[in-house]
Amino acid sequence: MVAGGILIVNEEVLLVYHEKLKKWLYPGGHVEINETPREAAIREFKEETGLDVEVYGEKNNLSTDEATEEPKPLAIMNEIVKYPNETHIHYDLIFLVKLKGGTLINGKWFKREEIDKIDTYSNVKKILKHAFSFNNNFILS
Template sequence: MEKVKVDLVVTGYVFNDKKEFLLIYHNKLNKWLPVGGHMEQNETPDEALLREVSEETGLSVEILGKSEIGMGGNVKTNLATPFHVNVHNVGDHDHCSLFYVCKAKGSGEIKLQEEEVGGFKWVKKEDLNQEFIPKDVRNIALKAFETVE
């Protein structure tokens, strides 16, 4: 049996001060998704997530869930711990996705990367059952909301 290619990706459930999370319209996949993308070589998951959020939305964010374990020995930095990890199919290959909760910093003004992103919506917990939100996004969002409530 031939192994399917697996890409490592990061996904951020970005929340604003109103406890709404950000969905973007992904032009290539033709659906509403949280912000995220592929990790690049020599990039940590935290670096990849900060880069993807900035590229796709212009937002600066704080990644929640940083480890409280003290540093020592040869440890350079502690990274955020994903609140969820899954593998899902995206056509001819799979994505191993690390999911994080983030808080938008600054003005929160969105500047979309228009080649990849066709729009954005801030979503409240009570609005998660809207038809345009994929079921897997909804289920993971429910867990993300637990972090910010």
């Protein structure tokens, strides 16, 4: 299982260049043992960009004393990833994130109009377009 985050600030999305895949992607990576997908998305974002983020998303107010509800991912994708020397499946939870702090050490900002020109996968382009429309209609707390 993998988790990633999409950060949109001032109508631009932050992407990182994946050296093995030779594509631009939203920051993310494998969920580690004893880590939730939300925690993995936050950790991976910090490791890959230097930025501190917080996951946000819809909740149904289902938390109780016994269980805490997590923000819903923007998308859940079952992907076949073809690395140069191997192919494997990623069950990918993609979250919207908002900036908390940190200093950008890696990544590039892309405008909404540039999505179709980005060297990435078609599903990533589709998810990014969805994120822009969802982000504009989502009220941050």
